[in-house]
Structures are given as structure tokens and as C-alpha cells.
Amino acid sequence: MLAIKNLLPILLSCAPAAIAEVIRRNTACNNSPSLCSKSYGEITHLGAHDSPFLRDASTGYSVSGNQFYNTTVQLSAGVRLVTGQVHKNNNDWHLCHSDCKLLDAGTLESWLSEIKTWLDGNPNDVVTVLLVNSDDATDSELATAFEASEITQYAYTPSSTSAPTSWPTLQELISKGTRLLTFVASLSSNSNAKYLMDEFAYIWENPFEVTSASNFSCLPERPSTVSKDIPSALSSNRLPFMNHFLDKDIGLGIEEPDVDAVATTNGQNGTGNLLTAAQTCKSAYSGRQPSFILVDFFDKGPAIDVVDELNNVTDATGRVPVPNTNADDNSNSTSSGTYVGLLELVDEVKNGANPSVGNWIWAGGDWLSVLGGGVSI
Ligand SMILES: *[C@@H]1O[C@H](CO)[C@@H](O)[C@H](O)[C@H]1NC(C)=O
Ligand SMILES: *[C@@H]1O[C@H](CO)[C@@H](O)[C@H](O)[C@H]1NC(C)=O
Ligand SMILES: *[C@@H]1O[C@H](CO)[C@@H](O)[C@H](O)[C@H]1NC(C)=O
Ligand SMILES: *[C@@H]1O[C@H](CO)[C@@H](O)[C@H](O)[C@H]1NC(C)=O
Numbered sequence: 001m002l003a004i005k006n007l008l009p010i011l012l013s014c015a016p017a018a019i020a021e022v023i024r025r026n027t028a029c030n031n032s033p034s035l036c037s038k039s040y041g042e043i044t045h046l047g048a049h050d051s052p053f054l055r056d057a058s059t060g061y062s063v064s065g066n067q068f069y070n071t072t073v074q075l076s077a078g079v080r081l082v083t084g085q086v087h088k089n090n091n092d093w094h095l096c097h098s099d100c101k102l103l104d105a106g107t108l109e110s111w112l113s114e115i116k117t118w119l120d121g122n123p124n125d126v127v128t129v130l131l132v133n134s135d136d137a138t139d140s141e142l143a144t145a146f147e148a149s150e151i152t153q154y155a156y157t158p159s160s161t162s163a164p165t166s167w168p169t170l171q172e173l174i175s176k177g178t179r180l181l182t183f184v185a186s187l188s189s190n191s192n193a194k195y196l197m198d199e200f201a202y203i204w205e206n207p208f209e210v211t212s213a214s215n216f217s218c219l220p221e222r223p224s225t226v227s228k229d230i231p232s233a234l235s236s237n238r239l240p241f242m243n244h245f246l247d248k249d250i251g252l253g254i255e256e257p258d259v260d261a262v263a264t265t266n267g268q269n270g271t272g273n274l275l276t277a278a279q280t281c282k283s284a285y286s287g288r289q290p291s292f293i294l295v296d297f298f299d300k301g302p303a304i305d306v307v308d309e310l311n312n313v314t315d316a317t318g319r320v321p322v323p324n325t326n327a328d329d330n331s332n333s334t335s336s337g338t339y340v341g342l343l344e345l346v347d348e349v350k351n352g353a354n355p356s357v358g359n360w361i362w363a364g365g366d367w368l369s370v371l372g373g374g375v376s377i
């Protein structure tokens with residue numbers, strides 16, 4: 001799921017409707033009453049890949065954006081896993097896509113605060129955060145941001161340092177107030193912040209960086225100890241994590257989210273479609289459904305319908321539809337504004353920044369030097 005190797009309120013107009021809504025929400029967990037008694041690892045959580053990296057007006061419709069709507073909108077619409085890459089920037093920890101010069105979505109603390117505010121307002125919901133630890137932040141460094149955002153008040157601390165045979169139910173997590181599960185890829189030690197779980201001790205993933213709709217695979221890729229070995233992955237008790245997003249190879253090793261294909265990628269039926277892929281994997285996993293499904297442009301498909309289908313949810317409640325605004329208007333993605341981030345990189349290179357690699361790409365009317373010989377955006 002890494003994109004780089006290195007790396008609302010509800011307005012209720014009348015009283016009877018208000019009462020009915022309150023009752024339903026109190027008995028629903030992650031939008032459905034049927035999920036309360038299910039274990040955290042048994043259901044499928046919809047994940048927004050690179051959640052804070054937006055392709056909207058705020059980023060000049062950056063081609064480095066993986067989502068049209070921000071994390072708050074994602075969570076309100078039913079997303080329950082949000083991922084992002086943590087990079088060191090000016091001695092602070094930021095969420096940046098591949099490189100802070102390409103797309104800087106602000107500090108980790110501020111993003112965690114946004115999630116914390118959402119958790120405050122949604123007491124029956126369990127949320128998972130997965131951080132890609134691109135610049136090897138220590139547990140203490142990450143914990144500083146977690147504590148400053150006050151999201152630690154919701155943090156779940158595992159009872160074991162390896163994958164458990166079973167996880168608490170959503171209702172247990174909600175009742176104990178431990179509604180935030182945090183995984184980090186990777187963490188050498190969490191002795192100073194036990195709620196930071198080293199991802200690959202608890203989870204295995206299929207491949208990412210897929211550029212052809214026919215190339216999605218159910219085989220485990222990471223951690224290497226279970227690579228290409230489904231029986232080992234399953235018997236390790238790790239949770240199956242299904243990456244399902246398509247990149248477009250735009251040449252010279254650069255990949256960007258394939259937004260044009262998203263109706264298929266997040267759709268239901270046929271090669272490269274999300275439901276078909278999830279059912280194929282579930283079958284390959286002896287009936288075990290993926291615990292997480294990670295997608296780009298989550299509102300397309302819509303991907304949540306696939307997750308509801310896997311979770312046998314027919315009574316979803318309390319979701320807020322994505323705003324009916326211009327965020328998913330791709331017309332600007334091909335304009336020069338799109339390449340603002342890339343052009344900044346070009347400027348850096350022109351100004352003498354270390355063009356360590358000989359790959360160049362013509363982007364937005366200028367030449368871009370590819371840092372590291374394989375930047376995925
Ligand atoms: C998220 O997006 C919505 C809709 O565009 C906007 O109203 C809200 O202010 C944004 N929230 C944050 C925290 O950026
Ligand atoms: C599809 O996967 C195969 C096997 O991994 C690989 O050889 C091939 O290059 C991939 N095709 C594309 C278009 O990515
Ligand atoms: C999926 O494909 C099958 C066979 O091609 C078709 O019968 C079915 O109606 C399709 N379902 C949806 C939801 O498109
Ligand atoms: C949904 O139903 C299928 C088929 O009965 C079952 O395999 C699966 O475990 C169920 N999933 C959930 C989360 O209830």
C-alpha cells in the first residue's frame with residue numbers, strides 16, 4: 001500500500017425523526033447494528049489510501065492526490081481506515097506524499113487532531129490509522145504528535161506483541177473507549193508508546209504498485225516471512241490487508257493514481273473490479289474475508305457498497321454522503337495547475353538540489369528530474 005518504495009453534523013427537522021435517529025445510532029457500531037458483536041479482525045474495514053493527500057482545489061488538483069475528499073469527509077462517509085506517509089520536514093513530522101516538496105498535507109499532529117475531533121463526535125465508531133514511517137520516526141517522536149493531538153485518549157493497546165488469535169469485538173472497543181487502532185510500517189520499538197503497533201507483526205498485505213487491471217493479486221507480499229504463502233499468512237493470525245488501487249505508469253518509473261480507471265477499480269463486477277477481487281481473495285483465503293481494503297478515490301464505485309456486501313450490511317446508518325461539490329471534477333487535473341508540486345521539484349533541481357538520478361520527465365511544460373529512479377506519486 002505504500003506509494004513509494006522507500007519509503008457533519010446531521011440536521012433533523014422534526015422531533016420524531018430525531019428520536020428514531022438517536023436510537024439507531026446508539027445501537028450501531030461502524031454504521032451497522034449487525035457489526036457490534038463482530039470481532040475487529042473478522043469484518044472488512046474500508047480504507048482510504050493516502051487519506052490526507054488530496055486531489056482538489058487545495059492542492060491545485062495535484063496528480064499526487066489519491067482522494068477527492070478530506071479525512072473528515074471520508075470517515076463520515078464510512079471509511080474506517082486511513083493511511084498516510086510520515087516524513088520529516090524542517091524538524092517536524094509531516095504527512096507528505098513521497099516528498100514534502102511534492103505534496104505536504106501538514107503536520108501529523110494536525111491530522112491526528114482532525115481524526116480525534118471526528119472520534120469525539122462519533123462515539124460508536126472504531127477507526128484504524130496506518131502510518132507509513134518513511135523517515136523512521138521513533139515511537140517517542142510519533143507519540144509526541146499523538147499526545148499533543150490528545151487522540152491518545154482513544155488509543156487501543158494490544159495485549160500481545162504478535163497477532164492474536166482473535167480481536168475484541170467492535171462493541172468491546174467502543175465500551176472501553178479504545179476506538180483508535182494504530183499501526184505503523186514499520187517501527188523498530190514501541191516500548192515508549194505501546195499503542196503504536198508494528199504493522200507487519202499484526203497484518204499481511206498483498207502487492208501494491210499495480211498498473212494493470214488484470215494484475216491484482218491475492219498473494220501475500222509483506223512481511224517477507226509469509227511472502228507468496230497464503231497458508232503461512234493465514235496460520236500466522238495476521239489480518240489480511242488487501243491493497244486495491246491502480247497506478248498509471250507515466251514513464252521513467254513514475255506512477256500516479258489511475259483516476260480514469262477508478263469506476264472499474266472500485267466497481268463491482270469483472271476483472272480489476274473491487275468486489276470481484278475481494279471475492280477472489282476471500283476464496284483464496286479459505287473463506288476469510290480481507291480485514292482491510294485500501295482504495296484510492298474511495299467515494300467512487302462506490303467502494304463502500306462492496307464493503308457492505310462483504311460485511312453482510314444492509315442496514316447502514318449514520319453515514320454522511322460526500323459533498324456535492326467540485327472535488328471530483330477531474331477537468332482540472334490535466335491543467336497546468338495540476339503540476340504545481342512537480343514544478344516545485346523541478347525548481348529545486350534547477351536551483352542545485354541533488355539530482356542524484358538521470359531520469360527526466362516532461363511534466364506540465366517543464367522537465368522533472370526523478371529523485372531516486374522511481375518516484376510513485
Ligand atoms: C473537509 O472538507 C469539507 C468539505 O469540503 C469541509 O467543509 C471541511 O472544512 C474540511 N475539513 C477539514 C478538517 O479540512
Ligand atoms: C503483470 O504481472 C506480471 C507478473 O508479475 C508481470 O510480469 C507484468 O509485467 C505485469 N504487467 C503489468 C502491465 O504490470
Ligand atoms: C455481474 O456480471 C454477471 C455476469 O457477467 C451478470 O450476470 C451480473 O448481472 C453482473 N452484476 C452486476 C452487479 O453488474
Ligand atoms: C457475511 O456472510 C458470509 C456468507 O455467509 C460469511 O462468510 C461472512 O463471514 C459474513 N461476514 C460478516 C462480517 O458477517
Ligand SMILES: *[C@@H]1O[C@H](CO)[C@@H](O)[C@H](O)[C@H]1NC(C)=O
Nearest residue numbers: 057326327329331332335337
Ligand atoms: C478549474 O480551475 C479554474 C482555474 O483555476 C477554476 O476557475 C475552476 O473553478 C476550476 N474548476 C473546478 C471544477 O474546480
